[in-house]
Amino acid sequence: MVTQTITASYTSEFVADVRAGLTHPSQKELPSKYLYDDVGSALFEVISALPEYGLTRADERLLRRHSQDIVARLPSPVVVAELGSGSGKKTRWILEALGNRQQTYYCPIEISPTALAMCQRELGDIEAISIVGFEREYLDGLLEVAARREDGEHLLVLFLGSTIGNFDRPADAKFLREVRRILRPGDSLLLGTDLEKPVPQLLDAYDDPLGVTAAFNLNLLARINRELHADFILQQFEHVARFNEESGSMEMHLRSRCEQTVTIPRANLSVTFLPDETIWTESSHKYSRHELLQLAMAAGFRCEAQWMDDEWPFAENLLIAA
Numbered sequence: 028m029v030t031q032t033i034t035a036s037y038t039s040e041f042v043a044d045v046r047a048g049l050t051h052p053s054q055k056e057l058p059s060k061y062l063y064d065d066v067g068s069a070l071f072e073v074i075s076a077l078p079e080y081g082l083t084r085a086d087e088r089l090l091r092r093h094s095q096d097i098v099a100r101l102p103s104p105v106v107v108a109e110l111g112s113g114s115g116k117k118t119r120w121i122l123e124a125l126g127n128r129q130q131t132y133y134c135p136i137e138i139s140p141t142a143l144a145m146c147q148r149e150l151g152d153i154e155a156i157s158i159v160g161f162e163r164e165y166l167d168g169l170l171e172v173a174a175r176r177e178d179g180e181h182l183l184v185l186f187l188g189s190t191i192g193n194f195d196r197p198a199d200a201k202f203l204r205e206v207r208r209i210l211r212p213g214d215s216l217l218l219g220t221d222l223e224k225p226v227p228q229l230l231d232a233y234d235d236p237l238g239v240t241a242a243f244n245l246n247l248l249a250r251i252n253r254e255l256h257a258d259f260i261l262q263q264f265e266h267v268a269r270f271n272e273e274s275g276s277m278e279m280h281l282r283s284r285c286e287q288t289v290t291i292p293r294a295n296l297s298v299t300f301l302p303d304e305t306i307w308t309e310s311s312h313k314y315s316r317h318e319l320l321q322l323a324m325a326a327g328f329r330c331e332a333q334w335m336d337d338e339w340p341f342a343e344n345l346l347i348a349a
């Protein structure tokens with residue numbers, strides 16, 4: 028087992044994104060990637076265990092059941108790059124199947140150093156797997172992994188857990204095209220996607236009765252307080268989950284309970300909120316099977332196989348760079 032981490036710093040980008048998002052002329056917004064600091068990542072792990080939120084369990088079930096089949100469809104040898112590995116728990120099945128075949132490099136790409144360290148701890152015991160972690164944004168990390176591979180090595184990119192659904196439409200299509208541009212023909216992308224399901228089920232999943240998702244969402248304001256010395260009073264904001272029929276996506280917002288002004292010294296910013304005004308913090312798109320195939324094709328992939336969960340509508344899609 029080899030473990031190594033390549034690090035980076037994001038504070039100035041965070042400041043710029045907070046400024047741009049909170050001074051947006053119509054809908055205030057904050058990029059959902061900032062939900063995942065140490066506290067947010069830990070809260071997301073708890074969300075994944077909630078009975079109302081079946082997404083992560085569906086993803087894990089599919090990988091557990093079909094890893095052998097997935098790996099059997101891949102060329103050899105492969106280098107694995109995972110975009111946003113999280114704790115890495117569900118990747119174990121794929122890595123074990125690959126490790127049984129031959130010595131394999133696994134490169135998790137993560138902006139959270141804590142998640143990266145957890146992933147290295149979680150997966151470091153798998154035989155024949157060498158881990159090199161990249162503390163990078165997804166595409167920057169993928170470019171580096173692609174540049175380091177040897178001639179004759181194929182890339183397998185893992186983008187699991189339906190993180191693709193957290194991109195706005197059409198940013199998801201653009202992102203897949205950018206991933207494709209980094210790959211060579213014959214390389215693969217295993218894409219996990221949450222599928223359409225009844226709206227009441229989605230509302231329960233994104234506004235759970237224990238309030239864990241609410242804490243996950245509110246932590247974004249707490250993070251801005253911690254890191255940018257802002258004075259958000261968390262009790263004066265509430266978590267809102269709603270389904271946007273037009274886009275087919277669940278949305279999370281933070282609604283101001285009153286008129287208030289917040290100062291963010293490190294961003295040199297003061298922002299006024301009207302009563303009921305919201306900050307849009309996340310979209311989570313729910314795909315149809317047809318939409319997925321179109322998305323993959325338009326980005327320059329062909330769909331080699333699709334596995335669907337029978338308890339929680341979710342699909343694992345094995346896409347090959349055409």
Ligand code: AVI
Binds near residue numbers: 192309310
């Ligand atoms: C990480 N991502 C796929 C989750 C989702 O369902 O969109 C994040 C999440 N947001 C609220 N609950 C979970």
